[in-house]
Amino acid sequence: xxxxxxxxxxxxxxxxxxxxxxxxxxxxxxxxxxxxxxxxxxxxxxxxxxxxxxxxxxxxxxxxxxxxxxxxxxxxxxxxxxxxxxxxxxxxxxxxxxxxxxxxxxxxxxxxxxxxxxxxxxxxxxxxxxxxxxxxxxxxxxxxxxxxxxxxxxxxxxxxxxxxxxxxxxxxxxxxxxxxxxxxxx
Numbered sequence: 098x099x100x101x102x103x104x105x106x107x108x109x110x111x112x113x114x115x116x117x118x119x120x121x122x123x124x125x126x127x128x129x130x131x132x133x134x135x136x137x138x139x140x141x142x143x144x145x146x147x148x149x150x151x152x153x154x155x156x157x158x159x160x161x162x163x164x165x166x167x168x169x170x171x172x173x174x175x176x177x178x179x180x181x182x183x184x185x186x187x188x189x190x191x192x193x194x195x196x197x198x199x200x201x202x203x204x205x206x207x208x209x210x211x212x213x214x215x216x217x218x219x220x221x222x223x224x225x226x227x228x229x230x231x232x233x234x235x236x237x238x239x240x241x242x243x244x245x246x247x248x249x250x251x252x253x254x255x256x257x258x259x260x261x262x263x264x265x266x267x268x269x270x271x272x273x274x275x276x277x278x279x280x281x282x283x
Contacts, residue, residue: 102126104148107159109133118266136169137180144184155280159198165214166206194280197229199240204249207257215248237276
């Protein structure tokens with residue numbers, strides 16, 4: 098039962114992965130729990146039912162960009178980190194291995210232009226990495242493998258600055274598979 102089950106917690110980037118690349122999830126013990134537009138407080142609220150209750154071996158958390166976009170109101174990087182830490186602590190307490198993903202690059206948000214999120218994303222990723230490294234979690238760095246010279250996503254990897262193309266997801270797939278293997282080793 099639950100053999101090496103992995104839950105993917107996230108937002109539209111996570112649910113879009115299932116829609117764009119269903120073959121990646123097919124036949125694997127991967128459960129996609131992405132909900133479009135969600136911010137970290139919304140993920141934290143549903144973390145028990147959507148992750149803990151499914152008794153996975155591993156959870157991968159990809160979050161933060163909608164907080165920076167202000168989807169559920171203004172939020173500081175500390176608020177985002179507190180919510181990510183809350184999810185990681187809950188997983189930890191239930192013996193679920195935690196993979197904390199970097200937020201993907203974004204030069205601009207099509208639904209909220211002009212926010213200039215790139216600098217905040219870089220800073221948030223430094224905070225996520227530092228937290229992962231000091232708490233025995235795996236830091237999954239999508240950012241540096243996908244970023245362009247604007248600190249955004251190149252056209253080949255994103256159709257609208259934010260949501261990955263099939264090619265973008267394929268880059269993410271090899272990275273997440275490696276992180277999952279590492280998590281299951283320990």
